[in-house]
Amino acid sequence: MAVVVGREKDGKRYLGNHQPLISKKLFDQVAEVMDNRNRPKKKKLYFPYRGLLTCNNCGCLLTASRHKIRHVYYYCTNGKHTCEEHKNYFKENYVSQELVKVFDEVVFDEKIIELAYQAKKEKLGRDDEYLAKAQENLNNSLKTITTRKNALLDLFLDGNIAKEIYDEKNKMLNNEEVNLKKELNDLESKKRLNGEETLERIKNIFLFPIIEKKCFLKGENEKQEKVIKTLLWNAQIKNKKIANLHFKEPYNLLAKVEDKSDFLSVRKEGDSNPRGCYTYALSKRAHSTAMRSFHYLKAF
Numbered sequence: 001m002a003v004v005v006g007r008e009k010d011g012k013r014y015l016g017n018h019q020p021l022i023s024k025k026l027f028d029q030v031a032e033v034m035d036n037r038n039r040p041k042k043k044k045l046y047f048p049y050r051g052l053l054t055c056n057n058c059g060c061l062l063t064a065s066r067h068k069i070r071h072v073y074y075y076c077t078n079g080k081h082t083c084e085e086h087k088n089y090f091k092e093n094y095v096s097q098e099l100v101k102v103f104d105e106v107v108f109d110e111k112i113i114e115l116a117y118q119a120k121k122e123k124l125g126r127d128d129e130y131l132a133k134a135q136e137n138l139n140n141s142l143k144t145i146t147t148r149k150n151a152l153l154d155l156f157l158d159g160n161i162a163k164e165i166y167d168e169k170n171k172m173l174n175n176e177e178v179n180l181k182k183e184l185n186d187l188e189s190k191k192r193l194n195g196e197e198t199l200e201r202i203k204n205i206f207l208f209p210i211i212e213k214k215c216f217l218k219g220e221n222e223k224q225e226k227v228i229k230t231l232l233w234n235a236q237i238k239n240k241k242i243a244n245l246h247f248k249e250p251y252n253l254l255a256k257v258e259d260k261s262d263f264l265s266v267r268k269e270g271d272s273n274p275r276g277c278y279t280y281a282l283s284k285r286a287h288s289t290a291m292r293s294f295h296y297l298k299a300f
């Protein structure tokens with residue numbers, strides 16, 4: 001059939017009598033394509049935990065699909081065709097509930113973090129004093145060497161010592177100078193590593209899971225995805241329960257601290273001591289765990 005090219009005349013449509021340029025079939029096909037193009041694209045389904053959950057049984061990723069508009073389920077892709085777990089359909093809100101447990105692994109008591117931080121800061125103050133003193137001593141030694149080198153040169157220029165002796169002594173002083181300068185450089189880098197900035201960063205690493213847990217519990221999908229993927233490489237699932245967690249650095253270090261309840265054994269002096277000698281506010285073991293954790297995290 002020829003394409004009708006309408007011509008309007010007196011409100012009536014007349015049939016065009018020239019040769020069609022394209023067939024109606026092609027015209028319709030093109031129209032359909034153009035129509036689809038203008039239509040807003042179907043929104044891609046969003047599954048916050050896809051790519052994060054793996055099957056503890058076979059190691060395959062869990063995928064997700066939506067059923068009856070509202071319900072999202074996660075299940076083993078069963079890529080190896082050997083897994084029974086793929087029959088376990090894990091509803092998304094239960095996944096969220098299960099994933100809240102992730103925080104138990106990395107959340108420390110906020111008060112303890114503050115105490116450990118203060119204790120570390122006190123120590124930092126003492127270290128700074130020590131480093132400053134050491135730096136002063138090294139600088140004094142450097143000055144002495146310069147004076148000696150000048151005196152040696154005077155002796156030589158006045159003809160009081162032979163060139164060989166001058167050369168030998170001067171070489172010794174130069175070596176000493178090089179060593180002192182190296183020690184000074186080492187001190188500088190130690191200072192930077194010990195700096196308050198590092199301490200703040202470590203404290204923030206401890207605080208991150210605490211703050212984000214509150215966010216997670218609000219239940220906004222995008223935020224849940226963001227925080228959980230910041231903390232975890234993956235979570236292995238078995239029978240709709242977390243079987244294993246694989247934390248990203250540096251949160252893996254926080255997860256490693258086995259007995260976090262030990263952090264809770266704060267002695268009362270912590271509250272009543274107005275001068276805030278925080279070092280003694282923690283039980284000895286809690287204190288050493290806190291210090292160790294801060295120490296580990298220095299590397300990040």
Ligand SMILES: [Zn+2]
Nearest residue numbers: 055058076083
């Ligand atoms: Zn599986």
